[in-house]
Amino acid sequence: MSINDMMDGQQASISSIISPPHLKRRLMDMGFTKGTKIKIVNFAPMNDPIIVRLRGYNVCIRREEASGIEVEECTEITGCKRCKRRRGRRNRVMAKW
Numbered sequence: 001m002s003i004n005d006m007m008d009g010q011q012a013s014i015s016s017i018i019s020p021p022h023l024k025r026r027l028m029d030m031g032f033t034k035g036t037k038i039k040i041v042n043f044a045p046m047n048d049p050i051i052v053r054l055r056g057y058n059v060c061i062r063r064e065e066a067s068g069i070e071v072e073e074c075t076e077i078t079g080c081k082r083c084k085r086r087r088g089r090r091n092r093v094m095a096k097w
Contacts, residue, residue, distance in 0.1 A: 001073065003040070003050060003066035011039045012071035019068035031055045032069055 006012060014036045017024050031054050032038075041051040041058055048063045 001071055003038070003052065003061075003069045003071060004063055006040045006071065006073075008040055008042060011037065011074045013037050013074050014069060015072045016070045017068055018070060019065070023065060023068065027061075027065065027069065030059055031057075032059075037074065038071065 001012075003012075014032055014034055016034060017027055017032060019027065036054055038052050038054045041053045043050055044060075049060045050063060050066050052059050052061060052066075
């Protein structure tokens with residue numbers, strides 16, 4: 001699933017970026033890296049561009065750019081693989097205290 005397929009308010013984690021090298025580098029410089037948790041904040045009036053929240057700030061990207069960002073859906077109930085791994089690691093660390 002790509003960012004284009006997500007709904008307003010939905011959360012996901014980035015699984016890969018499938019774009020030309022120059023665009024991939026630009027997206028990675030903005031913080032779109034594998035495993036980063038994102039949330040769709042809003043869509044512009046004509047559904048282009050998309051406002052995405054990641055790493056504590058909002059980024060506005062065009063649908064054309066967003067189509068190359070593959071994501072894995074993450075819900076608060078089930079969580080994504082990345083969240084489950086982090087949660088498990090945190091619980092083990094806390095158990096040592």
